[in-house]
Amino acid sequence: MNLIPLPAFSDNYIWLLHHNGKALVVDPGDSQPVLDALASLHLVLDLILITHHHADHTGGLSALKAATNAPIYGPAKEKMPPGVLPLTQGDSVTGCGVEFQVQDVPGHTSGHIAYWGQPQGMDPILFCGDTLFSGGCGRLFEGTATQMLDSLDKLSAFPGATQVCCAHEYTLSNLRFARQVEPANQALLAHENHCLALRAQGLPTLPSRLDIELKINPFLRSRHEKVRASVQNYRATTNDDAAVFAALRQWKNEFK
Ligand SMILES: [Zn+2]
Ligand SMILES: [Zn+2]
Numbered sequence: 001m002n003l004i005p006l007p008a009f010s011d012n013y014i015w016l017l018h019h020n021g022k023a024l025v026v027d028p029g030d031s032q033p034v035l036d037a038l039a040s041l042h043l044v045l046d047l048i049l050i051t052h053h054h055a056d057h058t059g060g061l062s063a064l065k066a067a068t069n070a071p072i073y074g075p076a077k078e079k080m081p082p083g084v085l086p087l088t089q090g091d092s093v094t095g096c097g098v099e100f101q102v103q104d105v106p107g108h109t110s111g112h113i114a115y116w117g118q119p120q121g122m123d124p125i126l127f128c129g130d131t132l133f134s135g136g137c138g139r140l141f142e143g144t145a146t147q148m149l150d151s152l153d154k155l156s157a158f159p160g161a162t163q164v165c166c167a168h169e170y171t172l173s174n175l176r177f178a179r180q181v182e183p184a185n186q187a188l189l190a191h192e193n194h195c196l197a198l199r200a201q202g203l204p205t206l207p208s209r210l211d212i213e214l215k216i217n218p219f220l221r222s223r224h225e226k227v228r229a230s231v232q233n234y235r236a237t238t239n240d241d242a243a244v245f246a247a248l249r250q251w252k253n254e255f256k
Contacts, residue, residue, distance in 0.1 A: 001096065001119050003163065005204045006033040011169045012056050013206060015127055017096050019119075022046050024095035026115070026127045027167050031060035035067060047095035050074030050084065051129025052112040057167060077104070077111025087113060098125070105131045105155065107148030108138030114151075116158055124162040126210070128155060133166045134195075134208040135174030136252065137219040145246035149222070156220055160211030171195050171205040177255045178218050181230045181248070187215040222248050 005013035008030045015026040016037055024047035028034050038045055045068040050058055052075060061072060061081055073093050076086030087093060089104040093115070100117035108130045115127040130138035131148075132155050140148055175192040182188055191212060195205040214220050221227045222245045234251050237243040 001098075001122050003122075003125060003165070003207065004037070005165070005206055006037055007169075007204075008033050009056060013165075013167055013169065013204065014060075015165045015167075017098070017119075017125070018043050019096040022096055024049060025064075026165070027051055027057035027129060028060035028064055029056040029058065031063035031067070034060060034064060038068075044068075045070045047093070048072040049093065049095070049100070049115055049127060050080065051114060051127065051131075051167070052109040053078040053080065054109065054130070057129065075111040075113045077106075078109060089113075100125075100127075103151075103154055105129075105151035107131060107140055107143035107145075107151045110142040112138075112143075112151070114155060116162070123209075124159055125165060125207075126155065126158060126162050127165050129167050131155065132164060132213070132217075132219075133168060133174055134164065134171040134205055134213065135178045135191075135217050136170055137217075137249070139253070140249060144242075145249060146242040148219075148249070149242055149245045152220055156210070156214060158210055160209070160214070162210040163207035164210055164213060165207045169204060169206065171208075172199060175216070177252050178216060180255065181218040181251075182221075182226055184226075185216065187212070191216050218248060219245070 001019045004016045014028045023043040026049045072084045073087050074080045074084040076088040087102045091102040098117040098119045100115040103114045105114045118124045231248050237247040
């Protein structure tokens with residue numbers, strides 16, 4: 001079983017999982033990186049998974065469908081191109097011998113879904129699209145802070161060893177913000193150094209691991225005393241969980 005992030009556009013990753021010559025891809029915003037990988041690794045594409053409707057996650061669908069005829073699954077609650085099979089909370093879908101559970105994780109978009117699966121002999125895999133990033137989370141384009149906080153709570157409940165496969169390489173800028181929020185978080189400083197070294201070699205910082213994210217990602221830590229105090233210091237809010245989370249997200253939007 002192999003898990004590979006294929007770079008696309010300026011900072012997207014199209015995740016490719018393959019086993020015994022069969023492959024699945026997640027969020028192919030562009031077809032060419034996928035077609036190139038299938039050719040060079042001699043793979044047959046037999047499943048395409050979509051997390052949400054944004055063009056940088058769906059733009060390659062028609063060309064891939066034409067080239068491979070692989071079935072495409074995507075969120076039931078979003079407008080998808082014709083032929084995309086709908087999935088929602090409680091559904092599952094199998095690819096490369098792995099059964100992926102579907103979670104509704106609204107916030108970035110209103111019908112965003114995520115896929116979690118446990119391959120044999122490998123740590124679990126989470127394809128979380130633009131909901132959870134390493135050190136950050138997606139912008140709230142269509143959903144509310146309450147929805148995003150609930151969605152991140154759901155993802156946080158998966159096993160700590162879960163490989164977090166995010167759809168963008170936003171890690172270094174996210175960690176710079178995280179450091180502003182928690183300047184004394186040693187795990188955060190160590191992770192930032194690790195990621196700086198990876199980027200200096202042109203390597204992806206992903207997949208991350210859920211147990212690391214729980215230690216370093218302010219959006220998974222918005223109930224921690226220090227994160228809360230830091231947010232309150234930036235902009236006073238009520239102590240309500242969703243209000244603190246909303247203020248944290250706003251702070252990130254304003255952070256240069
Ligand atoms: Zn998006
Ligand atoms: Zn995106």
